[in-house]
Amino acid sequence: MKQFVVYYRVSTRRQGDSGLGLDAQRRDIDLYLDTYAEVPFEVIGEFTDMKSGKDDDRPELWKAIDLAEKTGATLLVAKLDRLSRKVAFIANVMDRKRLDLKVSSMPHADKFQLHIYAALAEQEREFISLRTKQALAPLKGTGKLGGNRGNIDKANEAARTTADAHAAKVMDTIKPLRDAGRTLQQIANTLNRSGVTTARGGKWYPTTVKNVLARV
Incomplete structure (x- = not known):
């Protein structure tokens, strides 16, 4: 294997x-x-x-x-x-x-x-860093270097909420299997055979089962 x-x-x-x-x-x-x-x-x-x-x-x-x-x-x-x-x-x-x-x-x-x-x-990172420094140089001291941290935080929070909701939903299936002593691979196989998808619509693997257990 x-x-x-x-x-x-x-x-x-x-x-x-x-x-x-x-x-x-x-x-x-x-x-x-x-x-x-x-x-x-x-x-x-x-x-x-x-x-x-x-x-x-x-x-x-x-x-x-x-x-x-x-x-x-x-x-x-x-x-x-x-x-x-x-x-x-x-x-x-x-x-x-x-x-x-x-x-x-x-x-x-x-x-x-x-x-x-x-x-x-x-080499590309070095070039991008140089280009960014040159682009920002004229803005120093003008107060125009603010970012979009608020929007990023909102996106992060939305992603966490979606992942938490999906994890809570599939735990109804995962927890009984885990309590019965099933391995992460066996749980993943059961979810795949049952047509249950991950939060991203993909297949289950031991890692994704483990992630859900850790999240909940």
Whole structure:
């Protein structure tokens, strides 16, 4: 059976608490597993760091890598920048001979292609940063640098409300199965066979069942 170790990274505590950063990554992970993974498969571990992409101190990442190498599982991330925004850091991870790495958003890319993409993405970020600084320079001191934090907060709250409502609804099915000792995979299989979808209209996996249990 094909095994995966999933790694997530959110940049800030606010992103982690809101769930939006993680939700997007979980969506991409689920899409990869549903579309590209060999069947049957098993997710044997999930790890999450709350660190900036520029921070090399990633205790959960190294735990994920260690588990993947010990078991022969594939390390799966939603996007390459979840590993790091530094080319050197990414190269160091990909140089590990015993590590098999897959990126959901680039399902067919090999390590060489991922390395090239990381280098190009770093150049693009540097250019965008320079362009943004030049665009904002004339506005300094004019009082026109305000943001749309209010709208973002409202969107975050709406997303949380929707997710909470769906979780409460499916718990009527999940809780009895969990109380009966069913595994997360067995619960996911039951929900899929019953035609119950996730909050995003997708299929259930152990990770999505776990997320609902944690939310409720």
